[in-house]
Amino acid sequence: MAFPSDLEIARGAKLKPIQDIAGEMGLPAHLLEPYGRDVMKVGLGAIDELVDAPRAKYVLVSAITPTPLGEGKTTTTVGLGQGFKHLGHRATVAIRQPSMGPTLGIKGGAAGGGYSQVVPMELLNLHLTGDMHAVTAAHNLLAAMVDNHLHQGNALGLDVGEITWRRVLDMNDRSLRNIVVGLGAKADGVTRQTGFDITAASEVMAALALTTGLADLRERLGRIVVGYTTGGEPVTAEQLDTAGAMTVLLREAIKPNIMQTLENTPVLVHCGPFGNIATGNSSVVADLIGLRTGDYLVTEAGFGADMGAERFFNIKCRVSGEAPDAAVLVATVRALKAHSGKFRIVAGRPLPEDLLAENPDDVHAGAANLRKQIENIRMHGVSPVVAINAFPGDFASEHAVIREIAEEMGARVAVSTHFSDGGAGAVELAEAVAEAAEEKSEFQLLYPSSAPLREKIETIATRVYGADGVSYSPAARRQLDRFERNGFGELPICMAKTHLSISSDPSLLGAPTGWTLPVREVRASVGAGFVYPICGDMRTMPGLGASPAATRIDLDADGEIVGLS
Amino acid sequence: MAFPSDLEIARGAKLKPIQDIAGEMGLPAHLLEPYGRDVMKVGLGAIDELVDAPRAKYVLVSAITPTPLGEGKTTTTVGLGQGFKHLGHRATVAIRQPSMGPTLGIKGGAAGGGYSQVVPMELLNLHLTGDMHAVTAAHNLLAAMVDNHLHQGNALGLDVGEITWRRVLDMNDRSLRNIVVGLGAKADGVTRQTGFDITAASEVMAALALTTGLADLRERLGRIVVGYTTGGEPVTAEQLDTAGAMTVLLREAIKPNIMQTLENTPVLVHCGPFGNIATGNSSVVADLIGLRTGDYLVTEAGFGADMGAERFFNIKCRVSGEAPDAAVLVATVRALKAHSGKFRIVAGRPLPEDLLAENPDDVHAGAANLRKQIENIRMHGVSPVVAINAFPGDFASEHAVIREIAEEMGARVAVSTHFSDGGAGAVELAEAVAEAAEEKSEFQLLYPSSAPLREKIETIATRVYGADGVSYSPAARRQLDRFERNGFGELPICMAKTHLSISSDPSLLGAPTGWTLPVREVRASVGAGFVYPICGDMRTMPGLGASPAATRIDLDADGEIVGLS
Known part of the structure; x- marks a missing residue:
């Protein structure tokens, strides 16, 4: 029998009423607002109201440098959250909201996979509670105000060639990367070149992810620089009198969303800043709330440890003032083999045959990346745990090599089969993380803010x-x-x-x-x-491929979604 | 004491729990989904499940040709809904969702006014449940698929100069009216001229407003023509394999939103198609549901009776198969005086002094418009009721003239002070409408579909x-x-x-x-x-003025919204 698809597994999930999930987190009912049947928002009042609740151990999930396929970081985050329950612990998971553009493009959704998923996946992957759209609206309001300012006489003296504020849409749309606006007659605005980024790349999204509250957000939005005057002075959203309205547009989006995993582990889904030009981390406020809702908060950072974890430590924790207690490094046999330099992995094409064969030496040959990423965690004073994300075709001999490398580096290590087995497959990992988190935290920032x-x-x-x-x-x-x-x-x-x-x-x-x-x-x-x-070249607006996912997404005769993955 | 602002009145409202409102409408609980505390969505299953409930009288609210200020049609719609309660009747109100662009621009919100408002007005005016954003996403997905089709080789042979599908944003942004996309390198798409409209002008919005269900919507979206081949053949969303994903993006937006008035009258808020290039009417599905939820369904059509009512009759009712039982024509002293041709009314400027003076003759001089609009209602076989929307500075002698004109035409007429007095001020109007609706409906379409x-x-x-x-x-x-x-x-x-x-x-x-x-x-x-x-010139993307509303919208020290009207 073939392994069921993510959508098939998700359809079979027994969801708990979402208010029960929120209740188990200890969140006060008066701060909860339902959005449909299976999602709630929690007000930021929770940060203050839960201040006396015991603080959870703060666990970051990062990874070695991934292949273009990704190494299952979200799946591991979800699986680990589920695994803690099997040890009798209460865990909460914190992840980013996926961007809808790639969901409709090439990538498919970002709800985890197999028996470690956030559900309902179609809500997570499409619209959710509209936070992404609110970011789009706030961002584009500022853009409209910038161009209106030019049109109305440019009292602030903006240099039309030095306007840095673009527009955003949550869509993969390469044609919008470079555009000329303001064509037509005089009443149709000032002609200039600009473009659209995907909403995840919006600075508004990054601000929302890093804010600590509504008043702080208001200030951050006011500080946004939209461009420079001909004299080289920055011009801000505050000077354009737009930060207040932007904040108002975001007053619901600032509240984290509560969902659950297939095994009813609570999940806080909030914000989705880009991983290349922004932090690639879910929100500070979701973590601040999540840290008071159980024994463990498992939070994910995008990309490898040199990227997501470094920013988690030096940007996100700098803002929140919270110190992580352990960091998981997701590693896969295929990624270590890829780091040997012997294979070429391309998204959308089958894996090379010889990469799939049993060959512990190839795993060994890629060890340097794992070693360096362990070191990157440790230089911040945090205990690393290597999570071997097991794939069905893996060989024990290859897992043994990863285990050996990790142990040589003095890191804890565990094989996790959460994709196939759910939380039960992540128990060894959860045990290792629990041990690591017991060590005294010696978290330190890599550099002081005051450094040049x-x-x-x-x-x-x-x-x-x-x-x-x-x-x-x-x-x-x-x-x-x-x-x-x-x-x-x-x-x-x-x-x-x-x-x-x-x-x-x-x-x-x-x-x-x-x-x-x-x-x-x-x-x-x-x-x-x-x-x-x-x-390097940073693409902030993806394109669609020759056969976009959108062409396969539809409703069946019963009105059920098909083609979403 | 000054008359309180709309926001002050709205803040003082005693809202009922929204599930109680839905319960009073007789909507089955299993079809209801809360969105935040004060809004619910109702599933379209209600249309079939309530088929045996008594049918409400179907009342359209239209108007004489308005001045640029508008004559209080939404306010009258809300007030009339409230008025029925004072007569011991159960009424439901159906209105459009306001577009956010104008709310942030010049116009202010569209929740009614005074003591006849839909609340919470800040939810109605900003985002609501995200339907508008879902329309934006579905529309722009199709646009991205069109440009991707060109980029990937244009297998369908689209004529680049004959692409009619533009993009949309719910924003007043004149700079986006005329743009060139696809600049940059070859990987950045095909260069061509296009533009953005406001989301209310999207054909997707119009399709959502006119659909009768999800399967019908799927078909409508598939029929959308995005442009023509070099041979002049239409190319559709179906041919681009995009209609399925668009429908999936709209599967929540197709459900009407339930809110309430200041006096707890149920309100169905759904869709906001433009009044100039589209129907300017709220959705067919909201009306089909609303017709089974009380004694009266009061539904609004945009602009004057020559525009909104004509489309309501000949487009919306043609689709729904429902016949209206009465039509209200909102008239104001100032609009009738304006139709005399003696005054110039400009939005944002004070009214001319002499228009405000008592002068029944000026009202008489503008009577032709009211007469013609009464005739326009009657030629569809529907009983007209003239609602004199009373303003504080009106004179009884001027109201008497309107009454006289209406009665000469054989139309019922009532003065309504719902703005100042809420539903109690609309009792006379509600009585007149109830009488008119008792007459046997002789509704007829103006032309057959088969006519050229x-x-x-x-x-x-x-x-x-x-x-x-x-x-x-x-x-x-x-x-x-x-x-x-x-x-x-x-x-x-x-x-x-x-x-x-x-x-x-x-x-x-x-x-x-x-x-x-x-x-x-x-x-x-x-x-x-x-x-x-x-x-004539139809503007499908508004601009911002010299002092946009967005510059005044902010949060006060308590986190309450200010500046929204």
Whole structure:
């Protein structure tokens, strides 16, 4: 019998009433608002009201550098959350809201998989409670206000060539990357070149993910820089009198969404900032609430540990003031084999035959990446746990190699079969995480906020990425100088680089050394609260493929969704 | 003491639990889904499940040709709904969902006003349950699929110069009216000129408003024409394999939203198609449900009776198969005076001094418009009731003139002070409507679907608008011929003309005669199900003014919204 599809498994789930899930989390009923039958929102009042509840152990789920297929980080996050229940512990899971564009494009949804899923997956993957759309609206309101300001006479003296604020849509739409607006007659606005990004790439999304409350969000939105005057001075959303209305548009979106896993583990779904040019982490407020709702809060960070975990530590925890107690590094046999450099894995194509054969030596050959990512966790004072995300075709001999590498590095390690077995398959992992979290936390930020921007960039590049140093383009140098002058020098760094290598070159696998990080350009998300150096081509608006997922999504004769994965 | 603001009145409202409102409507609990505390959605299963419930009297609220300020149609709709309760009747109100763009722009919200409002007004005016955003997503998915089709090789042979499908956003953003997309490199799509409309102008919105169920919606979306091949053949959403995914994106948006008035009268809020290029009516499904939930269903149609009511009769009722029992014509002293042609009323400027003075003769001088609109109701076999929407500065002598004109025409008439007095002020109106609805309905469509397109256009122009005839541009002639050839000839007509005159010239007040309707262009919303001749400049993407409402909307120190009206 074939293994059932994610959708088939999800359809068979026995969901608990969502108010019961929220009740088990200890959330006060007066802060809960239902959205449909299976989702609730929880008001931010929970942060204060639960301040005396015992604090959960704070567990980050990260990964080694993934292949283009991804290594099952969300699935492991969900599986681990379910696994704790089998040990008699109460756990809550925190994940990002998936972007709808890729769901309709190539990628499929982001609800986990197999017997470790967040349900109902169709709600998670499509619209959910509309938070993503609220971000789109708030972002595009500011864009309309910018162009209206130009149209009405440009009293602030915006340099039309230095407007950095684009528009967003939650859609994979390559044709909108580069556009000219304001064509037509004089009444149709000022002509200029701009473009659309996907909503996940919006600074408003990043601000929402990093805010600690509504008043803080209002301030962050006011600080958003939309462009510069001809004199080089930043112009903000506050100066355009738009931050108040943007905040009003986000007053529901700021509340985390409560869902559940297939095994009724509570899940907080909130925000979905891009992993390349933004933090790739779910929201601070969801974590602050989740930390008071059980014994463990399992939260996920996007991409490998050099990307998501580094930002989790140095941006998200810097804002929240919370220290993680353990970090899981998801590793797979195929990813370690890929880091040997012997195989080429392309999304949408079958895996190479010889990668699927039993070959522990290939796993060994890719060990450097795992070692370096363990080190990256440990340099922040956090206990690493290697989670071997087991695939049906894996060989025990290959798992043994991963175990050996982890143990050589002094890291805990466990094989997890949560995809096939649900929480029961994650019990060994949950035990290892529980042990790691018992160790005294020695969490430390990698750099102080007060360090100059270049020093912060160089610290991340050399210590986390293993680069020899950093080279800046002339433009990047000018931008860094300008940001320091404008008072943005205290912001942390969110490095925009490929997630397919620890380096900035996606073709360099393992743990590359002897290279220099090239910073082509530097941008500032002043409202969200970080500076992001661009190290490579960063695509902020995906396209659709030759056969988009949307062509297969439909309703069957019973009105049930088909084709969503 | 000053009359309190709409927001102050709304804040003081004693809302009933929304499930109690739904319960009073007799809606089965298993079809209800809460969205937050004060809104529910009702599943379309209600149409079948309530088929044996007594049918309500079906009351349309329309108006004489309004001034640019609007004459209080929504306020009257809400007030009348409230008024029935004072007579011991159960009424449900059906209105459109307001577009967020104008709420953030110049217009303010659309929740009614004074003591006749839908509450909570901030939910109605901002996002509501996300239906508008779902329409945006479904619409723009199709746009992305069109441009992706071009990018992937254009197998269907779309003529790039004949693509009619644009993109939409629920935002007032003039800079997006005319744009060039697909700039950049080859990977960034095919370069072509296009633009954005406001979401209310989306054909998807019109289709959602006119559909009778999910399977019907799936078919309508499949029929949407996105453009033409170089050979002149229409290309549809079905051919682009996108209609299924669009329907999936709309599977929650198809369910009407339940809210309440200040006096706890149930309100169905659903869909907001534009009043100029689309029907300007709330949804068929909301009315089909609402007709089984009480003694009266009071439903509103946008603009004057020549526009909204004509489309309500000939498009909406043609689809639903339901016959209205009475139609209210909202009239105001200021609008009748304006139809005298002696005054110039401009939105955002104070009313002319002499318009505010007592002058029954000026009211008399504007009587032709009211007479013609009464006739327009009656030619559909429906009993008209003139509602004099009383303003605080009105004079009894002026109300008496309106009463006299209506009675001369054999129409019922009532003064309504619902704005100041709530439902108690609408009791006289409710009594008149109840009487009118007791008359045997002789509802008839103005033209059969089988008539040729030109005949339908000419019937509306001559009989409803009072034109001598219709003139077609050469382009309009070609388009009409093409539509007949393509099999779209059976569709009803949705005339796109100004709402500020019964004619196509906004400067012609009263009931103009001796003119010809110029049809410049003809378009087809094949999915929504109508052909729309363009008779004048139709703006489908508003702009922001010098001082947009968004600049005044904010949160106060207690987190309460301010500046929303």
